[in-house]
Amino acid sequence: MSEVIVVTSGKGxxxxxxxxxxxxxxxxKLGKKVVMIDTDTGLRNLDVVLGLENRIVYNLVDVVxxxxxIKQAMITDKRCPKLYLxxxxxxxxxxxxxxxxxxxxxxxxxxxxxxxxxxxxxxxxGIEQGFQNAIAGADRALVVTTPExxxxxxxxxxxxxxxxxxxxxxxxxIVNRIRMDxxxxxxxxxxxxxxxxxxxxxxxxxxDDESIVVATNKGQPCVGDDSMAGQAYMNICRRIIGEExxxxxxxxxxGFFKKLSSLFGKK
Amino acid sequence: MDNAVIIKSSKHGxxxxxxESMEFEELKSLIKNKFEQSSKFxxxxxxxxxxxxxxxxxxxxxxxLEIIGSVTSINVTCIVDEDEELDAKFxxxxxxxxxxxxxxxxxxxxxxxxxxxxxxxxxIVLGDVNPGGKIVSKGNVVVLGNLRGTVYAGAGGNENxxxxxxxxxxxxxxxxxxxxxxxxxxxxxxxxxxxxxxxxPKIAYIYDANIYVEDLSQEVxxxxxID
Numbered sequence: 076m077s078e079v080i081v082v083t084s085g086k087g088x089x090x091x092x093x094x095x096x097x098x099x100x101x102x103x104k105l106g107k108k109v110v111m112i113d114t115d116t117g118l119r120n121l122d123v124v125l126g127l128e129n130r131i132v133y134n135l136v137d138v139v140x141x142x143x144x145i146k147q148a149m150i151t152d153k154r155c156p157k158l159y160l161x162x163x164x165x166x167x168x169x170x171x172x173x174x175x176x177x178x179x180x181x182x183x184x185x186x187x188x189x190x191x192x193x194x195x196x197x198x199x200x201g202i203e204q205g206f207q208n209a210i211a212g213a214d215r216a217l218v219v220t221t222p223e224x225x226x227x228x229x230x231x232x233x234x235x236x237x238x239x240x241x242x243x244x245x246x247x248x249i250v251n252r253i254r255m256d257x258x259x260x261x262x263x264x265x266x267x268x269x270x271x272x273x274x275x276x277x278x279x280x281x282x283d284d285e286s287i288v289v290a291t292n293k294g295q296p297c298v299g300d301d302s303m304a305g306q307a308y309m310n311i312c313r314r315i316i317g318e319e320x321x322x323x324x325x326x327x328x329x330g331f332f333k334k335l336s337s338l339f340g341k342k
Numbered sequence: 343m344d345n346a347v348i349i350k351s352s353k354h355g356x357x358x359x360x361x362e363s364m365e366f367e368e369l370k371s372l373i374k375n376k377f378e379q380s381s382k383f384x385x386x387x388x389x390x391x392x393x394x395x396x397x398x399x400x401x402x403x404x405x406x407l408e409i410i411g412s413v414t415s416i417n418v419t420c421i422v423d424e425d426e427e428l429d430a431k432f433x434x435x436x437x438x439x440x441x442x443x444x445x446x447x448x449x450x451x452x453x454x455x456x457x458x459x460x461x462x463x464x465x466i467v468l469g470d471v472n473p474g475g476k477i478v479s480k481g482n483v484v485v486l487g488n489l490r491g492t493v494y495a496g497a498g499g500n501e502n503x504x505x506x507x508x509x510x511x512x513x514x515x516x517x518x519x520x521x522x523x524x525x526x527x528x529x530x531x532x533x534x535x536x537x538x539x540x541x542x543p544k545i546a547y548i549y550d551a552n553i554y555v556e557d558l559s560q561e562v563x564x565x566x567x568i569d
Contacts, residue, residue, distance in 0.1 A: 224473075228455050228473060228474055229455070231454045231455040231456075231472050231473070231474065232454060232455040232456040232474065234454055235454035235455065235456055235457050236456075238454075271488075272470075272472055272473070272490070274452060274470070
């Protein structure tokens with residue numbers, strides 16, 4: 076049975092799409108069959124971050140409107156054959172899809188004989204129709220926030236809405252773009268400070284890392300490489316599939332990290 | 343003649359036993375007399391009314407209600423027939439009402455940004471009130487957790503209402519018509535405070551048209567008035 080995970084945050088620009096791309100790719104690298112659905116109709120980005128923009132022919136709105144079959148709209152990733160992307164339309168808006176239609180699409184993917192392990196939904200910012208569409212069929216939510224009061228406030232609002240939608244206790248928190256040097260100087264909230272308000276299960280913390288910018292511009296998720304962010308994302312993927320993975324020491328110097336990652340690499 | 347109308351108290355209210363052989367017009371005046379005599383006894387009680395003996399149709403029952411209303415301050419909440427089945431149903435309904443009244447007093451869970459808890463009564467929150475969350479209560483508010491949001495106690499204008507929190511860091515507190523907001527502390531200060539770990543339960547109340555926040559002590563509690 077496929078598990079449907081929505082990646083959401085409330086606030087824009089905290090890294091939902093980057094997180095979706097990395098987690099989707101990471102799960103596929105761990106041998107899972109994954110489809111990522113971009114639900115940000117009108118402002119789709121997931122295809123760009125994955126470097127798959129040039130392959131789009133059909134999209135989610137075409138599927139919903141019956142212009143094509145789901146399989147036709149799904150794009151196979153250029154690196155992982157077990158990873159698929161279902162992009163959405165760029166020239167339409169959120170009202171082109173209803174929550175009921177979204178559930179129907181998800182049910183159809185779930186019923187696929189080749190069975191997907193994970194369906195990952197990239198949620199748009201905001202709490203309007205796009206958000207409602209994205210959470211409609213979800214079994215589990217990954218709430219992404221940065222250690223900023225505005226992002227935390229919006230995440231808190233989102234958690235309230237997810238609770239009301241019946242996802243209470245199926246929400247995990249990802250604290251993105253954390254800078255330990257600033258935390259140590261008391262200039263940024265720590266993971267504990269963030270979770271003091273949100274009180275969710277912290278499934279991972281991703282450090283602010285230049286390699287993310289590089290990877291995004293290249294259209295190549297950094298999950299699994301030896302950058303700090305790449306390792307943090309891979310750890311999140313392992314936790315999603317149920318492995319117990321100790322938290323990275325984000326304070327560690329890069330030299331130590333190189334050693335650590337080479338240890339992991341040998342396995 | 344005296345026994346043509348009998349008022350009997352029952353489990354949930356009063357039962358009116360009416361002589362079956364008498365005309366309704368006659369009974370009406372007798373009912374009026376009976377209730378006039380006992381109006382002081384009943385006071386302003388909420389009661390359930392039941393009829394026994396003479397069968398009354400709905401319009402007759404309505405007339406009796408009007409008589410009771412005109413001579414006493416009894417608030418008849420509903421009319422029941424004295425039969426077992428309905429009795430059971432009524433009990434079930436009453437229990438349900440009590441249960442919901444109880445859950446109104448306690449709220450379990452964290453009030454997150456954008457969520458508002460409104461109650462007619464005082465309320466105890468078992469959890470935090472996050473920034474952007476809000477409680478509006480006509481009575482007192484007790485937060486068994488961290489109060490970081492907005493609270494409005496004594497919303498009906500009760501100036502004796504108070505707010506208690508285990509960890510008091512509210513955005514705003516409003517009691518009756520007086521409003522207070524948090525100091526413009528920076529985020530770094532807030533973090534430092536938390537690291538101090540000397541968190542004291544605090545109480546907010548109105549004194550001399552200002553809202554005061556103090557450590558919860560025996561002396562303060564003695565000054566609290568509960569209406």
